[in-house]
Amino acid sequence: MKHTLKGWLADNAVTADNKTDKILLLESAGSMNLEDLLQEMFEANTGLQPETLRHVVELYHRIVKNAVLRGVQVNTGLFYAVAKFVGVVEGGKWNPEKNSIYVALTQGQEMREEIAQTSVSILGTKANVMYILETEDRKSGRKDGSATAGKNLFVRGAMLKVVGDDPSVGVTLTDRQDTITKIDPDDITINKPSELTLLLPTNLAEGEYTLTVTTQYSASKVPLKTPRSASTMVYIGGKDAGSEDEEGKLPGEV
Template sequence: MKKVLKGWLADNTVTTDNKTDKILLLESAGSVNLDGILEEMLKQDTGLRPETLRHSIDLYNRVLMDLILNGYSVNTGLFRAVAQLTGVIEGGVWNKEKNSIYVSFTQDKALREAIQETAVNILGEKANVMYILETEDKKTGRKDGSATAGRNFFVRGAMLKVVGEDESVGITLTSAAKAVTKLDDDMITINNPSSLTLLLPSDLAEGEYILTVTTQFASSGHLLKEPRSVSTQIWIGGKPSEGGGEEERPGEL
């Protein structure tokens, strides 16, 4: 299958002194679940029955999961996966409320080679697009998604200003366990279209979260009838180390 990524040109809100430079935002082709993957596999005319393919995938996933969660660094050729333990250990005891297990995935040789063969198609300019470009933990200065509970967190992008009367409008943090924390309005200390400064709750447990901004903001002071959202992955307590060796180059994915 020919590999093509499509993207829209959008203003680069980071370089405020340059009004002409652009960034490229990925045009999503949709989402695919296991059933969709099986349909694509059947198109390859493997000669295998659908139930055989499903069993093979289920077995593959189960074996990989068991290996990863027993401490192995698993290299599939497509990706490398390794478990990471996060959080401060108090009293020499593992505490699920404060400590967590995170699995790091990084691209491997086969995926890097496929990336080199992938074409990029620029679709043109897209106005009023909402996106998150980068984040910064104001305590540590890290811009890799790391964040510190109880401290300021900076988010840069476009169309981010949190406004609107819909009950969904606001900023939420969703933990790996699907627990949702919504920030109070006064915890959004700077609320601009191109940047937000947030005061993160001090009682957040360390680990992985999805930060979601939902707003009815639109350009020229207008409000959207329906809210829209954008999300990014963050790690309270710092992003876990990717681990691995020279073959791992997570920045290219």
């Protein structure tokens, strides 16, 4: 099956002095959760009933999860999954307040082969588009989505300046249980269209969060009537994405 990803050209906010420098932003085709995936599987006319499909998928999830969390490096073809330890172990003792377990997922051979067959369609130039290009954990200097509770997080992008009186305006962090933490406006220590510096709350538990910036800022200086948002994933406690060699394998894999 041939795939096509669509994208919009936008000014690269990081190189403000170069007016011809562009980046390509993905045109979103929406989002899907487990229920959506199960429905699409059923509509593929496999001959299996919805409850059977659900049972198989949930069983698959449970087997993969249990294998990874007993130390198995799982290779499904679509992705690799392996458990990693995060944090310095002081005094030879595991401290849940400073140490954590992170499961690294990297693309597998099947996904890489599909990517190689995927074409890109450029839709044109999109002016005044809002986006998050990258984040940087000021404590570690890492730009892979890592973040540290109680420390500064630098956010680069375009049209990010947090302004407006709509109640939704601001910066939020949403964990995997959909618990939302809103950053105090006073903790947005640098607030510019192309960059934000955020002092993260000290009480954030380690794990995966969706960082969302919502603003009424516009290049015309006239506030937008309807706020708009941009989001990215951050990982409190650090992200250990694993490392692939040139063959795309994880360390120790043959």
